[in-house]
Amino acid sequence: MTLAVHATGLVKQFKDLRAVDGIDLQVHQGEVYGVLGPNGAGKTTMLRMLATLLRIDEGEAQVFGVDVRREPHQVRQLIGVTGQYASVDEKLTARENLRLFARIYGQSSKQADRTADDLLERFGLTDAATRTLEKFSGGMRRRLDLASSLIAQPPLIFLDEPTTGLDPRTRGQMWDTIRDLVAQGSTILLTTQYLDEADQLADRIAVIDRGRKVAEGTSGELKASVGSSTLSVQLSDPVDMDAAARSVAQALGRTANRTPESARLTVPLNRPDEAAEALIALRRNDISVAAVQVEQPTLDEVFLALTGEHVSDRAEGEADDDHDTRAADERLDPMEVTR
């Protein structure tokens, strides 16, 4: 079966920044493929290249076997694009937007009316149909944007951060909608900054960072590399940092990650019991603890595990050498590492 998306060595160069730096991607028909990465990783850039909106500087991409670079018009007939920022007309009403797009696809005035009404109803926008978008909430705009991408019932749908900025209830609704689409046989390529979203929706996940794919696998594989959960310990006295890291390493046979600014140690856990073992080790060494938490892995931890850097350190440029990258690499075994 042809792949829904087949990209090799995608590169996008913005002046001296390689926003996408040699990404390979294979999305199978009927699957949800999640692209996970922090701000500026290159998710949007990559998606826009595949959606014919940005030139592909190097590399090849095919959508259902159709070459994106050579036959953009054909590719556009196969895709629906919901960008990171709503691509609908602010000055028109929800119905006018949907009608316009439907008519551009060649529908008659009557058909377009029907399509618009159908979609408005399915996305719970009927009441707001005749309001201009300027008066829409973020969630409504997002929904209309997704509705607009479905007019031609495209077999492949790109969703760029579909739930960023939505409240939990609306996010849940969006997830349901996406699941419905998949149940109907659509293939979905979505980007997200949230591990739990990728976990909930995606069959396979690629983690990208600075334009490169750092890992790829199912969410189970991804989590296994990070540990099923994380113990986070805040020390009463930052001076104990070294001793605490040593005790934890001894108890669990694994290096703890340090965040010296907040006197915090985090360590991935394979079993919940390991939390107790680590705490007992600290107690034995007379290291006093201010706060303890066991957390589900976050994007930050995935990144820490995969790249040895905190996402939050990025703002200051290069990360410090505090984190032990080798330890991170050792935990990658179950995954296909593409670094």
Add this chain to the structure above:
Amino acid sequence: MSVVTTTGPAAPALKSHVSVLETIRQSWLMAGRALQKMRRNPEQFFDVLIQPLLFTPMFGYIFGGAIAGGTSKYLPLLVPGLLAQTALTTCMGTGVTLREDMEKGVFDRFRSLPMSRVAPLAGPALADVVRYVVATVMTLAVGIAMGYRPDPFGLVLATLLIVFTAWSLAWVFTALATVMKSAQGLQGVSMMIMFPLTFLSNAFVPASSLPGWLEAFVNVNPVSHVVTALRDLMNEGQVTGQVGWAVLACLAVVAIFMPLAVKGYRRQV
């Protein structure tokens, strides 16, 4: 948000291009979109309503005496010139509005749809014909109120000619809109094109009153041809060769700038 039907794996016959008929249809749709917005925001008509009300008396009373020895004598010279100038400013607006529009998210959708690459550009220019007509009718009305007495038959043809000119020249600004990065930048460049085109023409003064080198430029300026054609139509009631030249010049502008505009729009970053 319940079930949304989508087809399964792709097997539809893909079209390789947009037909001419589809292109025209989509251009109308895009024009319809622009008209819808005009209806919703009538402020967009302020300039085309106010400018003729302001400029026609201003130029008529200020320059009339100096240039033609009296306002009523100046009007046959002035009104065709003002028509050309108003048309140019109005179609400059077409470009600036398009540039602002292109920065909005909805253009991402147009670009990602399997639609004509001319339609999103042709639509606004088509819708702006309404503005060109309003600007032209206002200028003529004010001129007539001030005592201008054009040939009625010529008046109708002149209106058609100037609206066609505005539509044609709009492609220059449309092409610029697709390559310029910002609306302000475009505004600036447009001014720099518009001022020499209008003021270095016979729009407000007879070309013969100018120094030789300037007269040479004025005589090749297409705006001069349009203005002369308008004068022939309205003042003499005659369809002269100038009218043919004006139409030809407009067609040439469209033939050059429409492809450039599409090329600029197609170009991906």
